[in-house]
Amino acid sequence: MKIKAKLQLGLFFLFSVIVLLGGMGTYYLNQLKADSSKILRDNIESLEYVQGMQVILNTWTSEQSKQKAFEQLLDNQEHNVTEVGEKEATQVLRKEYTDFKKDTTANQLLKLNQALFKIAALNQQGIVRKNDLALKTAESASNYLKTVAIVCMLLTFTFIVNFPSYIANPIKELTKGIQEITNKNYEQRLHFSSEDEFGELASAFNSMAEKLNEYEHSNLAKILFEKSRIEAIINNLNDAVIGLDEKNRILFVNIVAIKMLNVQADDLIGNYAPDIALYNDLLRTLLNEKDGNKEIKIYADERESYFTKESLIVESNDKVLGKVILLKNITRFHELDEAKTNFIATISHELKTPISAIKMSLKLLENEKVGTLNSEQSQLLENIKSDSQRLLNITGELLDLTQVESGKISLTMQEVEPHKIIEYATSAVQFQAQQSNIELEVQLSGNLPKVQADAEKTAWILVNLLTNAIRYSPENSKIIVSAIRQNNMVIFTVQDFGKGIAIEYLEKIFDKYFQTPDSQKGTGLGLAIARQFIEAQNGHIWVESVVGEGSTFYFSLRV
Structure with missing residues (x-):
């Protein structure tokens, strides 16, 4: 009934x-x-x-x-x-x-x-x-x-x-059954002997529980296997990995991260990360989003080691599911970089002596007391003199690079007129621009004040920006070099009308060794050195670009 x-x-x-x-x-x-x-x-x-x-x-x-x-x-x-x-x-x-x-x-x-x-x-x-x-x-x-x-x-x-x-x-028993299903007890069944709606409901509930039980058991082994495999992969990584849920609770840490944090795994997993960070300096540094991609110096493996932090936000359907913090060990690269810097510094110092000797010999050859040269010999002498000067400039730049990479930038701060910096830079790249039929257009505001800068290094920066602009500009185009005053700063601008830079590369363009996929010959050091030189002078450098329309590089210096 x-x-x-x-x-x-x-x-x-x-x-x-x-x-x-x-x-x-x-x-x-x-x-x-x-x-x-x-x-x-x-x-x-x-x-x-x-x-x-x-x-x-x-x-x-x-x-x-x-x-x-x-x-x-x-x-x-x-x-x-x-x-x-x-x-x-x-x-x-x-x-x-x-x-x-x-x-x-x-x-x-x-x-x-x-x-x-x-x-x-x-x-x-x-x-x-x-x-x-x-x-x-x-x-x-x-x-x-x-x-x-x-x-x-x-x-x-x-x-x-x-x-x-x-x-x-029956309603009470049904509620209890639903609670058991919610707790993933898919073995729960309802037993109603009546042949009314409750009996039909019990039959439907039991069918649902049976299907859920089949699904759970059919996927559980696979899920557990995949979980074990992922844990094995994470634990065998050479980099420290920390996984957090959307509420900043630690879901997993690999062996490397446990050693670096010097905290037991049981004290990490399942706990609120900011609470642990209160007494763990390294975790506090990792949770600090303001640090960005700065190198982190940590004493690990009985020596000073260097790491970079990468944070990956995990999302699904516009909902944040959690975050993974990856601490990459770059100690080996840091050591290689330091060795390279020492090598460049040594070579640069060693090259300066023979180059100076060559220049001294050139001066002697130019003296008529030594002997008179014909026109062809004089031309060769001029070429040798030009090349030796260029080689001397290169060694100077290499020494500047070693200063940047070692953090020991030597600056000669003085009052400099902006137009002199621009004149020096444009004359330095004039020949290169003429070879590509590129016009260098200089736009200067009237009565520009002098800036507090290292003239040589600032000119080097502007030369580097102009060289890049020429490299990526089409033939028969122009490059605009300008300087304007803005409050207590003078802003220098180099604008080209080339193919531009994709928006996803704009934030990385000043990183050391970074090169865009379509970059032409280069080391990826020029813009990184330029940023270091500008920031050392209390200035700022940035870029704006639109793909297909060109790029504009800016740097500012204090008045």
């Missing part, structure tokens, strides 16, 4: 109980009303008739009105005969009255009163009998109603106690 039918049946039962009790009460009340009505209608009226006739007899006269009133009452009594023997008594009353009209003696009056008393006695007995009958009816009604009320009360109480449980218990 369906739940709907059971609910209807239960409500119909309660309705039937109400109707039964109401019907029985109404029935017995009507019976009591009828009994009372009979007493009033039959016996009381007869007593009133008898009493009226007795009153007339007590004041009897031969007046016509007295006789008429008595006869009227007697006639009413003759029509209200209801008790056994009352008819005969009434007939006797009629006879005695007839005789009384002929003989009004006291003896005949006594007989007439006796006849009236007989009728009154019969009606009084009737009242008593009918009253007893009414009492018995009331008692029976009370007993019946009590019995039916008790039976209905017991049935209703049983219904009230059991029926809600019939509805609530």
Whole structure:
């Protein structure tokens, strides 16, 4: 039977109980009303008739009105005969009255009163009998109603106690089953023996749990295997790896990270990272997003080591799922870089001596006391002189590079006129620009103030920017070199109209050794050295570029 039918049946039962009790009460009340009505209608009226006739007899006269009133009452009594023997008594009353009209003696009056008393006695007995009958009816009604009320009360109480449980218990069991499924207990089953909607619900629930159980067991082994493989890969990495969830709780750390943090794995995994960072300086540094890609110096493997931090934000459907921090060991590259810097510094110093000797020999050859040179020899001498000067400039730049990479930049700060820096730089690259038919256009604001700068290194920066602009500009184009004042700074600009730089490379263009995929011959050091030189002079360097339209490099120096 369906739940709907059971609910209807239960409500119909309660309705039937109400109707039964109401019907029985109404029935017995009507019976009591009828009994009372009979007493009033039959016996009381007869007593009133008898009493009226007795009153007339007590004041009897031969007046016509007295006789008429008595006869009227007697006639009413003759029509209200209801008790056994009352008819005969009434007939006797009629006879005695007839005789009384002929003989009004006291003896005949006594007989007439006796006849009236007989009728009154019969009606009084009737009242008593009918009253007893009414009492018995009331008692029976009370007993019946009590019995039916008790039976209905017991049935209703049983219904009230059991029926809600019939509805609530399956719902309670279903709720418990859903909670178990939520806790991934897919072995949970519902056992409803009924064939109603609850039975159908239990069947559907059990099917769902069975499918979830099959899915869980079919994928669990694979998931566990993949998890173990990923953990093995992460633990075998030479770089430190730390995984965080969206709430900055540590999900995993590999062996390298555990050693570097010097904290037990159990004290890391599952804990809130900022809480651990309160007493762990390295983790605090790793969580600090402001540090960016700066090198981190750590004492590891019984020596000073260098690392770079990379942060990877994990997202899905525009929702942040967590973050992975990767600490890459660049100590070997740092050592190679330092060795290279020392090598370049050594070679540069060593080259300066022979180059100076060559220049001294060139001066001697130019002296006519040594001998006169013909025109071809003089031209060769000029070429040798130019090349030796260029070689001397290169060694100077190499020494500048070693200063940058060692962090020991030597600056000669002085007041310099911006236009002199631009003139020197443009003249240095003029020949290279002419070979590509590129026009160098200089735009200078009037009354530019002097800047606080190292003239030689600033000119080198501008030459580097111009050289790059020429390299990436098409033939028959132009490059604009300008300088303007902005507040307490002078901003130098080099604008070309070449192919431009993709937006994803703009932030990395000043990183050491970085080169765009389409870059032409270069070491990736020029812009990195330029940034170091500018920042050492309390300036700033940046770039703006649009692919297909060209690039504009800026650097600012203080007035």
